[in-house]
Amino acid sequence: MPKRKLFRVVFEPDGTELVVPAGTLLSRAAAAAGLAIETPCGGMGICGKCKVLVRGNTPDPDLSEQRLLSKEELAEGFRLACRLRVESDITVTVPAESRSRMQKILSRGVSRQCQVSSGVRKTYCVLDTPSLDDERAEFERLSTYLESQGISIRPNLNVVRTISRQLREADYRVTATTYDRQLIALEPGDTSTDSYGIAYDLGSTTVVGYLVDLHTGRELAVSSVMNPQTVYGDDLVSRISFACTQDKGAEILQNAALDALARIAERLAKTAGVNLKNVYKVTVVGNTCMTHLLLGIDVASLGQSPYVPSLCSDITVRALDLRLPFAPEAPVMVLPSIAGFVGSDLVGVLLSVEWEKDGRTRLAVDIGTNGEMALLHQGKTYVCSAAAGPAFEGAGISCGMRGSPGAIDSVVISDDVYISTIDNRKPLGICGSGLVDAVAQMLDVGIVDESGRMLSPDEARTLPEAIRQRLISGQSGPEFVLVDKRLSGTGRRISLTQEDIRHLQLAKGSIRAAIATLMSMAGATEDDLSEILLAGAFGNYIRVESAARIGLIPNVTREKIVSIGNAAGTGARLALLCEQEMQVARELARKAVHLELAVLPDYQMNLMEHMMFPTCVPMVN
Structure with missing residues (x-):
């Protein structure tokens, strides 16, 4: 068989050069050189965004180039990278406007740019x-x-x-x-343009996956599933117990996590129309227990003091080793953790917000069953975790539910009770953000006092009639009815009990005491805080005024509080797309100072104090 001619292509101003066979599309040559050029139309020759300046002998412009480029541009040497085939040695200058190497990643208050250099x-x-x-x-x-x-x-x-x-x-x-x-x-054949990666946020409740183009950094699809491990326990302690005490418990939990990743991958591929065998790189963030279970690492040590993990460093395994449906040799990279209950999910949060960019005192809080928080003060990062329990996710609450359609997510109490539900469905129960809203309003109205005690019906005579009628005597004490059974989607009333209030106090007290301890150990005060970053689904949907009213977060001015949504997932995407970001993640984990709250007397004192609700919190705008 005769040899095909090869030609040299030099890309400026980078100075990157490579040799390609005759007839190679210039856009594919650029991709092979690691240069991502804008092709919003998918290389169909209809948008004109991939304009480049070419020096050397080239074929005549085709009809698309004649239509999309002016006569002056053609005379100067401009061509469309998606239409021009290499037929000689050429030098190509890629203008800034034609490059797509800078991909903006957004996540509810987070705006990040990363240089696409995945290494694939x-x-x-x-x-x-x-x-x-x-x-x-x-x-x-x-x-x-x-x-x-x-x-x-x-x-x-x-x-x-x-x-x-x-x-x-x-x-x-x-x-x-x-x-x-x-x-x-x-x-x-030539599959050089088909290069994809998936970033996962392996949460204890929800697993989210993001499919991205490794050439351009463009997000192609997002999908999520409930973590199937929840069947074996809502909280981490329950899952550790299951893994250690049940026959093949650890294997069952590992398979559940792997099944979630595979199901998400299949959905992503179907949505974007890609072949999973063209997925060549995967990143994963999650709390330390979740990543240990995923990798089949023994979690027994996480269930007993001093809660030492087997591994905190980042680790790379093959997709084949985890039976994931990607290119068998594709690297699956789990980002570094910090401690037994401070995982790579918090590292992802810090990565997503350029944690150390200006040295200001900042507090990041990821509120969930296992609350994780970080404080940057005077150039040092302090981290800790607090077992808040499942109340913030609606579990353990008499009418609680996850944040799904029909969940009460907002409550206003004035002359009566006014609620909203997710997707405007008939109310089925109350989720975490609705619970915080409701209790904040009950504090303002006087239904609940600062100790957390709910008024009995006899004590509520001074309240408006419509409000007073909602206070009833339940089986275990007073209840406050949010939705009458005739208006609910279940045919049963939706109410909050005294026990529900106590569950919330325990959860918010644990988180707030952890924050207070973190700040006191670092020598920081509330006045030092330049911003408070609320991460995770709960942090994204909660009303910050309500969070401050119940004493969940420090009482700072409103503009200092930013909800950053699934920032852990954003961090996973950054590490997927840019090897330098992965190195930053390693440094963040290495330098963080972990505080074990269980051995700090300050934490126990702070917990007793912050179990109480604030008397009044007039948030400053």
């Missing part, structure tokens, strides 16, 4: 066929070609086992995918 490279290779004059081994044949493109690789046994058959079946025209000097995939 796909190279279309047209190799010389073996002959009596060319008896090189197949791997050496491929590696020599890749070296001509500036890529050095080591043998990978699983790929090398079938390399001869793959090359011959593809007539020696293949696309090689490499990462960290490893050959991780070999595919027939």
